[in-house]
Amino acid sequence: MPGLSHRLQGWAERRLPALTRYRRPESLPIELHRRRIYIVPTGFGLGFSVLLLVMLVGALNYNNNAALLLTCLLGAASAASMLVAFRSIDGLRLEQVRAGHAVAGESIELTFTLQSGRPRSAIRLDLGDAGAAFAMDGRAAALVKLALPTEFRGWLSLPRLRLWSSWPLGMFRAWSWLHPTQSVLVWPRPELSGPTPRAAADDARHMRLHRGEELATLRDYQAGDPQRHVAWKASARHDSLLVKDFEQPQSQPQWQLDWRQLHGLSDEARIARLARWLNEAQQQRRSFSLWLPGNEIGSGSGALHYARCMDALACLP
Amino acid sequence: MTPVAVRRPAAATVGQRSFDLLSLSMAFVLAVNAAHLPWWLSLALAFALGWRWWQRRQRTGRVPRWIKLPLLALLTLAVIAQYGNLFGRAPGTALAIGLLILKLLETETSRDVRVAVGFTCFTLMTALLFDQGLLSTVVVALGLLPALATLRALEPAQAPTSMPRSLLAPLALLAAALPLALLAFLLVPRLSTPLWGAPSQDQARSGLSDHMSPGGFIELLTDDHPAMRVSFDGAPPPPDQRYFRAYVMARYDGVSWTYRDVANLPPAALVVAHAVQYHVRLLPTQQHVLPTLDVPIAAPAGASMRRDRVVMAATPVDDALTYTLSSATQYELEPQLGEHRRRWLQLPAGFNPRTLALGRSWRQRYGNDDAAIVRAALALFHDGGFRYTLAPAPLGRDAMDDFLFDTREGFCEHYSSAFTVLMRAAGIPARVVTGYQGGYWNKLGDYLLVRNSDAHAWSEVWLAGRGWVRVDPTAAVRPERVSLGAAAAAGDQLGWYHRDWLQDFRNRWDVVNRWWDQAVTGFDALRQRSLLTPFGIRDTDTTTLGVLLAIGTTLFIAIGLAWALLRRQSRDPLRQALRELERKLARRRLARHVGEGPQHYLSRAARALPSQREELAALTRRYLDLRYAHDEAPPESVHVFRRAVRDFRVKNVVK
Incomplete structure (x- = not known):
């Protein structure tokens, strides 16, 4: 059956663009309004209306006006709940979507920012099989986190989201499709194992000292040390001057990761290997540089640098 | 619709609040029906209800089948023993209420709760088959509050509220529904002859006898x-x-x-x-x-x-x-x-x-x-x-x-x-x-x-x-x-x-009962037919009633839709002032594009209206200053800006 309904849906989107207009991607922010909110009774709503019908016929047959009044009240309240359901998602704005980081095959965490001018309850956002429910207090934006499964590296455009609510009685479901034009970047999946990079930078030239940021040790003064590095307080308790030493020999050699060195591999294999090396470099806190066709990233370290390199890898054709 | 998820959110057990509210609704049903149930049955059912409530507070989970099935058999036997059969008003009510309470024993998921709430509404109505007085109708209608509150409590992600508040929450919905309910009550065509046998009065109140x-x-x-x-x-x-x-x-x-x-x-x-x-x-x-x-x-x-x-x-x-x-x-x-x-x-x-x-x-x-x-x-x-x-x-x-x-x-x-x-x-x-x-x-x-x-x-x-x-x-x-x-x-x-x-009070109060009896209980097919007599229609037939009902319902739907579609304007006065300016300019075909910032927009407007360039530039400056120079714009300056916008007139330009 899913196949059939998929085909039906495809047909509807082709043939009835007006009806399905809002299923096409649109730019953020998306505000829900009456022309794109649909309401259908839920299964419970249908069952309840059958019950109301039974109560109505019973009350009419037994000429029992009090029971009829009760039935009418219940029926009118159910009907009014339809409007409440509509109102609970009407005017809601999807402001932005932020994506986390994930490699292909894992789920990527999306954070949706929704804004509303008044308090709302029991709103649900579905993304494929994942769903989340949230309430809004009318002032602060609601941040909804959902996981989106990924398959391949590269840009992944967001699928259609469904925003719905069956507030307040669960008899009617008001829903609307959201299809933001946004895409999220999925990083390549690193290979599981393989050789370490040829350490072109293993020679002593690269064992240079670099100035760390933290105080490493105190050592005796040598001629030529800058005065502002002298540890005056510590020196006062010693015979000789002590100097704060900020410099440390770099513990790990720098890696120069280069696309061109990986001969004899397919593009994807090269990307997977580079991704693994990037991961290892990041784990070992090495600094590294990356050369890719059309993109050269200089030496650096840290999460931001790592993310930049991974992004570049992900974006390769 | 896309095939929605195989996911079954309904299968999760319901929270304590929903269950409490459901128990409360059932207790209410039992209370309003207690008058015409045998006392021992009411007592036994109240006990079962209380026990189940207590039991689920200790540990969630359905009551095992070996308890449920004997209870079901016992209930049926008890009703037969008391009334002789299962059909008819009194035995039917007793059985329905018993089944309702037994339903609570196996209520765990939200689907169970919904079914139970529907059944609760039905059994509330049975109380009215025995007494349709004003007081009992009002009391029974109050029973809708916990029932609807239960349905509300089933919805996920709500702002936390106290029990009394969540009980009162459906009151607004019921109040809003009242006009439509009254209209439907007036216009739903009454049956002049019952569809099936009128209820046999198996528990007649003692009256004069021959x-x-x-x-x-x-x-x-x-x-x-x-x-x-x-x-x-x-x-x-x-x-x-x-x-x-x-x-x-x-x-x-x-x-x-x-x-x-x-x-x-x-x-x-x-x-x-x-x-x-x-x-x-x-x-x-x-x-x-x-x-x-x-x-x-x-x-x-x-x-x-x-x-x-x-x-x-x-x-x-x-x-x-x-x-x-x-x-x-x-x-x-x-x-x-x-x-x-x-x-x-x-x-x-x-x-x-x-x-x-x-x-x-x-x-x-x-x-x-x-x-x-x-x-x-x-x-x-x-x-x-x-x-x-x-x-x-x-x-x-x-x-x-x-x-x-x-x-x-x-x-x-x-x-x-x-x-x-x-x-x-x-x-x-x-x-x-x-x-x-x-x-x-x-x-x-x-x-x-x-x-x-x-x-x-x-x-x-x-x-x-x-x-x-x-x-x-x-x-x-x-x-x-x-x-x-x-x-x-x-x-x-x-x-x-x-x-x-007390007797005196009851005698005086009876005037209300009489009014209720005349206006509601006694509103039968005959009275309904003469409903439109003041408007010159002697005999209102079923078709007319149906048309009136449709018209009235449409009217109420229109009112409801108007309410639902009502959007409150943002209360930001600065934004309102800018909107007003936009409206004025839009009349000269200078509507603001989607995604166009105020600065771009106003400078575009200034280019299009060279005669008012200075004025628009001043407005732009003032707006940008108010908007971005302060955390919160000083009200006096906003007021000045609003007045400037109000006084701004787009002059006719010959292009």
């Missing part, structure tokens, strides 16, 4: 439900003349008096001296008899008059019935007795020898003066040490002998019965009449409220030249019974709820 034995009324005399409401054209008769005849009983078998319904005899002759016209709203009695004030002149439509001017309806009064009658209050009934005389002198052989002897002795003493014999009997009751009480000593086989010469205490049945036997023994044609006497005159509503406790029995004797004359021997013993009513006569013998002030 036989009477001393002591048989006692249930009726302590039942203060309204029996009927009477309004008069003109002044009501004085309290001691408010006798409503129902049955005229001729036959006495030593134990009880009985009324024999003979249909095809013409009514006895009646000479009317003074007549009163009045309207009776008779509440359901499940009997044919229609009580009438004194002697009716003619039967109302749908009823016929028997020989002794007893009015019988063609069908039992299962629903409240309104009828209009004329009655003679001063009259001569059956001036000539003819061959029927023997019927009114019948006495069972071998009963009450002392009473018969007393009657015969009076005949010997007073000769042909029937009136003197009547006076002698009344004097006996008045001076013979008789006492009026609702709890008389039991009587033996010769009941009248025991009463007259031994116990000397009783109420109207005893007195009328003994009096009639005495008269017959003395050779005066006499009979027992039962009906209602007295009632409460409600000044606010201008009507007479007659309760079941106003049931009364008296006698009629036939005197030559006067016909049948009403004699109330109870009045000789306890005049208050006739002049002040049953409650006054009973004094402290009735329950606490018959205290004066």
Whole structure:
């Protein structure tokens, strides 16, 4: 059956663009309004209306006006709940979507920012099989986190989201499709194992000292040390001057990761290997540089640098 | 729609709040239905409910099947044992409520809760099958609150609220739904004939019956439900003349008096001296008899008059019935007795020898003066040490002998019965009449409220030249019974709820019940057809009602939609001012594009309107300053900006 309904849906989107207009991607922010909110009774709503019908016929047959009044009240309240359901998602704005980081095959965490001018309850956002429910207090934006499964590296455009609510009685479901034009970047999946990079930078030239940021040790003064590095307080308790030493020999050699060195591999294999090396470099806190066709990233370290390199890898054709 | 997820969010167990609310709704259902369930069943169900509630607080999970199934069997057996079958109003209700409580035992998921709530609404309605008074309707309608609150509590992700608040939350929804509900109530076409069998009244309230034995009324005399409401054209008769005849009983078998319904005899002759016209709203009695004030002149439509001017309806009064009658209050009934005389002198052989002897002795003493014999009997009751009480000593086989010469205490049945036997023994044609006497005159509503406790029995004797004359021997013993009513006569013998002030309040409050009865309960197919009479439509048929209902519903839907679509404008005055400016410029085809910032937009406008470039540039500057230079723009400056926008006029440009 899913196949059939998929085909039906495809047909509807082709043939009835007006009806399905809002299923096409649109730019953020998306505000829900009456022309794109649909309401259908839920299964419970249908069952309840059958019950109301039974109560109505019973009350009419037994000429029992009090029971009829009760039935009418219940029926009118159910009907009014339809409007409440509509109102609970009407005017809601999807402001932005932020994506986390994930490699292909894992789920990527999306954070949706929704804004509303008044308090709302029991709103649900579905993304494929994942769903989340949230309430809004009318002032602060609601941040909804959902996981989106990924398959391949590269840009992944967001699928259609469904925003719905069956507030307040669960008899009617008001829903609307959201299809933001946004895409999220999925990083390549690193290979599981393989050789370490040829350490072109293993020679002593690269064992240079670099100035760390933290105080490493105190050592005796040598001629030529800058005065502002002298540890005056510590020196006062010693015979000789002590100097704060900020410099440390770099513990790990720098890696120069280069696309061109990986001969004899397919593009994807090269990307997977580079991704693994990037991961290892990041784990070992090495600094590294990356050369890719059309993109050269200089030496650096840290999460931001790592993310930049991974992004570049992900974006390769 | 895309195939939605195989995910089943409903399968999760429901939270404590939903379950508490559901238990509360069920407790409510049980409470409103308790009045017509056997007490032991109510108690057992309340226990089951409480136990399940407590049990689930300890640990969530369904009650195992080996507990549920025996309980189900037990319930069915209990209902059959009590009522004899499973169908019909009372057993059906008992079974439905029992099943509802059992449903709670297996309620875990939100689907269960929803089913249970639907069933709760249904069983709330069954309470109204037994009592459709104003109070019970309001109470039952209040039962919708916990039921709807339960449904609300099922929805995920809500702002946390306290229990009372969540209980009151559906009130707004119900209030908003009330107008539509009333409209539907007015216009839903009523059935003039039921689709299937009308409910059999298997648990009839005790009413007047067609036989009477001393002591048989006692249930009726302590039942203060309204029996009927009477309004008069003109002044009501004085309290001691408010006798409503129902049955005229001729036959006495030593134990009880009985009324024999003979249909095809013409009514006895009646000479009317003074007549009163009045309207009776008779509440359901499940009997044919229609009580009438004194002697009716003619039967109302749908009823016929028997020989002794007893009015019988063609069908039992299962629903409240309104009828209009004329009655003679001063009259001569059956001036000539003819061959029927023997019927009114019948006495069972071998009963009450002392009473018969007393009657015969009076005949010997007073000769042909029937009136003197009547006076002698009344004097006996008045001076013979008789006492009026609702709890008389039991009587033996010769009941009248025991009463007259031994116990000397009783109420109207005893007195009328003994009096009639005495008269017959003395050779005066006499009979027992039962009906209602007295009632409460409600000044606010201008009507007479007659309760079941106003049931009364008296006698009629036939005197030559006067016909049948009403004699109330109870009045000789306890005049208050006739002049002040049953409650006054009973004094402290009735329950606490018959205290004066409370009784008085209940009598006054009855005007509301009457209004409810007229406006709601009595709004039947007939009244509905004449709904549009004020607008010149004599007969509103089903089609018209349907059209009206459709129109009205559409109207309400439009109002509801207007509310639903209402969007409150943002309260940011600066934004409003900019909007106003945008509107002014948009009239010159300078609408702001989507995604265009105010600076770009206004400079584009300035380019398009060169004559006002300076003005627009100043506005832009001021706006940007207000918007971005402060965390919160100073109100005075915003005010100045708004005024500038208001004064801004787009001049006509020739391009």
